[in-house]
Amino acid sequence: MRGTRKFRHVIETPDPGKWELAGYEASLPISEKSNPITREIDKADPALLVQLLKECDAEIFQEEEGALINYKRLYSESILKTVVDIAKRVQEIIKEPDDGLIVLSGCGNSGRLAMLLAVCGGKKKVVFIGISCGLSAPFVAGQLDFCMNNLDIFLPVLVGFNPVSMARNDCIEGWHSTFRQVAERMQKLQEIQKAIILNPAVGPEGISGSSRMKGGSATKILLETLFLAAHKADCNVEVTEKCLLEILRTYERAHKVTYSQSKKIASFVKQAATSLQKKGHLYLLGWRTLGIMGIMEAVGCIPQFGADYRDFRGFIAGGYNGMLNKEGDLTALGTEFAISHEDFIKNIVPSLSEMDTVLFIFTVDDELPEIEKLAGLVKEKTSNFQAVSHATAGQCLPNSIKKLFPNIISITWPILFLEYEGNFIQIFQRELSTKWILNTVSTGAHVLKGKIYRNYMVDFKVSNAKLFQRAVSVVQRLTEQSQPRCIETLLQSIYGPEMLTDQIRSLPISKHVEAASVKDKVVPVAIVSMLRSCTVHEAKSRLDAYPSIRAAIDASINAPGRKRGAESSEAAGQNK
Numbered sequence: 001m002r003g004t005r006k007f008r009h010v011i012e013t014p015d016p017g018k019w020e021l022a023g024y025e026a027s028l029p030i031s032e033k034s035n036p037i038t039r040e041i042d043k044a045d046p047a048l049l050v051q052l053l054k055e056c057d058a059e060i061f062q063e064e065e066g067a068l069i070n071y072k073r074l075y076s077e078s079i080l081k082t083v084v085d086i087a088k089r090v091q092e093i094i095k096e097p098d099d100g101l102i103v104l105s106g107c108g109n110s111g112r113l114a115m116l117l118a119v120c121g122g123k124k125k126v127v128f129i130g131i132s133c134g135l136s137a138p139f140v141a142g143q144l145d146f147c148m149n150n151l152d153i154f155l156p157v158l159v160g161f162n163p164v165s166m167a168r169n170d171c172i173e174g175w176h177s178t179f180r181q182v183a184e185r186m187q188k189l190q191e192i193q194k195a196i197i198l199n200p201a202v203g204p205e206g207i208s209g210s211s212r213m214k215g216g217s218a219t220k221i222l223l224e225t226l227f228l229a230a231h232k233a234d235c236n237v238e239v240t241e242k243c244l245l246e247i248l249r250t251y252e253r254a255h256k257v258t259y260s261q262s263k264k265i266a267s268f269v270k271q272a273a274t275s276l277q278k279k280g281h282l283y284l285l286g287w288r289t290l291g292i293m294g295i296m297e298a299v300g301c302i303p304q305f306g307a308d309y310r311d312f313r314g315f316i317a318g319g320y321n322g323m324l325n326k327e328g329d330l331t332a333l334g335t336e337f338a339i340s341h342e343d344f345i346k347n348i349v350p351s352l353s354e355m356d357t358v359l360f361i362f363t364v365d366d367e368l369p370e371i372e373k374l375a376g377l378v379k380e381k382t383s384n385f386q387a388v389s390h391a392t393a394g395q396c397l398p399n400s401i402k403k404l405f406p407n408i409i410s411i412t413w414p415i416l417f418l419e420y421e422g423n424f425i426q427i428f429q430r431e432l433s434t435k436w437i438l439n440t441v442s443t444g445a446h447v448l449k450g451k452i453y454r455n456y457m458v459d460f461k462v463s464n465a466k467l468f469q470r471a472v473s474v475v476q477r478l479t480e481q482s483q484p485r486c487i488e489t490l491l492q493s494i495y496g497p498e499m500l501t502d503q504i505r506s507l508p509i510s511k512h513v514e515a516a517s518v519k520d521k522v523v524p525v526a527i528v529s530m531l532r533s534c535t536v537h538e539a540k541s542r543l544d545a546y547p548s549i550r551a552a553i554d555a556s557i558n559a560p561g562r563k564r565g566a567e568s569s570e571a572a573g574q575n576k
């Protein structure tokens with residue numbers, strides 16, 4: 001087992017992950033590595049799926065391991081000191097709110113989390129927190145660079161989960177720096193307290209590169225801890241590492257409490273997978289910020305699993321008013337912007353069927369009569385509806401609600417004796433617990449649907465430069481062919497072999513992304529084309545002949561007579 005722990009841990013995390021060994025996928029940043037824990041997640045049944053994702057989430061809390069490469073971890077002294085530094089700078093802003101501002105910025109899921117966490121005009125002091133889990137988002141690099149050119153006003157803070165040495169270093173089209181150069185400049189400024197980098201390693205994602213999972217959870221844990229400590233300091237309780245540890249430990253406890261329900265979570269995974277396999281839908285009906293967690297989860301499935309927005313949708317009590325949306329009610333922008341329970345009742349319930357699954361997410365303090373009424377409406381249409389219910393020790397869910405739901409994950413939280421921040425932490429624990437459950441249900445459902453091969457999402461939209469890099473890497477990893485050959489086949493898959501000219505080959509990645517964004521199955525087609533040494537047109541037909549992407553790739557990788565690795569290079573000749 002692990003060395004002596006500096007701090008008693010609430011959960012027993014497994015021995016240090018293989019990913020921490022120096023040679024493990026050495027060329028890859030932690031955020032993009034393939035997690036050894038989930039190497040065969042595509043073969044797992046629902047119960048094992050939950051166990052594997054639970055272990056991945058537990059790595060967030062794993063302590064720095066002296067014996068291996070010592071990546072800074074959540075509980076490392078240097079990380080705790082950095083959080084104290086940022087909290088003190090945030091506290092200064094809270095003390096003089098007229099002169100100061102705290103800005104949170106991020107792309108994709110990090111931006112959605114920033115919105116959830118946001119505290120928000122001629123400000124003299126701005127703490128700008130740029131969130132990029134992989135230290136890779138050009139948008140964030142540009143903003144941090146701007147802050148470093150205006151240090152009289154800005155304190156740039158970078159939050160992510162790779163060491164600076166693993167920050168993305170490929171050129172950003174039309175710009176003068178790489179993300180890594182921006183991060184290195186921040187490192188130098190950190191020495192004179194003019195910038196701060198907060199980047200503990202949390203371990204590779206359970207689905208390679210899916211930073212909305214562990215990256216999203218770690219972002220939430222770190223920033224909430226930081227802001228709580230800053231607010232507590234504002235009540236003249238100094239920010240200390242001990243205070244941080246008390247808060248961080250409550251999140252670790254949330255992991256234990258949440259996954260004590262693994263059996264029931266597995267049955268939710270199974271039910272969700274059944275709906276997806278039947279071309280049904282998953283609907284998440286939430287209250288307050290748990291409703292926002294549901295909407296974030298549903299939206300996150302679109303880029304991650306190539307889901308259609310109608311497959312997996314979140315709805316929140318009170319709609320945009322319920323979430324105090326600054327831009328007001330966006331429903332008029334289109335059906336995909338309809339997020340209220342009224343919209344669900346009007347637009348979805350009439351066509352609800354046994355193929356669909358509905359998941360209610362609430363706390364015992366929410367409007368129980370509303371929940372009862374909505375559950376009654378759903379019950380008339382489908383028996384596939386479940387609930388995640390949060391309560392504090394001593395509270396109980398009325399029997400009238402209990403008997404309505406065929407299955408309930410009922411989570412009872414211990415009372416927190418942290419007088420100031422107790423109420424906030426209670427909400428944060430329930431939100432994170434709900435995120436873990438929803439991440440597991442959505443991921444498990446898509447794994448069982450055959451969207452994942454090993455622990456790689458293979459069938460994703462190549463909608464930006466990072467995903468183009470990931471596409472090339474996944475093709476290389478699964479075909480064991482050279483990078484030039486994989487890029488060539490990928491471009492054939494994007495443009496069509498007959499259309500592919502040297503002029504097109506020399507276009508910048510942004511142009512290839514533009515062409516790829518409107519095409520489906522670009523990556524799986526390239527993989528099958530190389531594995532079977534056939535044209536991309538034939539590859540497309542082969543893919544269509546299988547019930548899932550995983551099945552098609554499995555059959556191609558294990559095709560009789562297929563030469564592996566270099567031997568097959570001449571066979572891949574037509575891929576140039």
Ligand SMILES: C[C@](O)(c1cnc(-c2ccc(S(=O)(=O)c3ccc(N)nc3)s2)c(Cl)c1)C(F)(F)F
Nearest residue numbers: 029032134136166167168466469470473474477
């Ligand atoms: C795990 C895997 O090897 C893999 C996944 N993603 C990648 C990458 C995805 C995106 C990139 S990247 O945009 O260049 C990038 C992203 C983040 C970062 N810190 N540095 C580089 S690499 C790689 Cl290199 C390998 C596999 F198998 F999926 F291909």
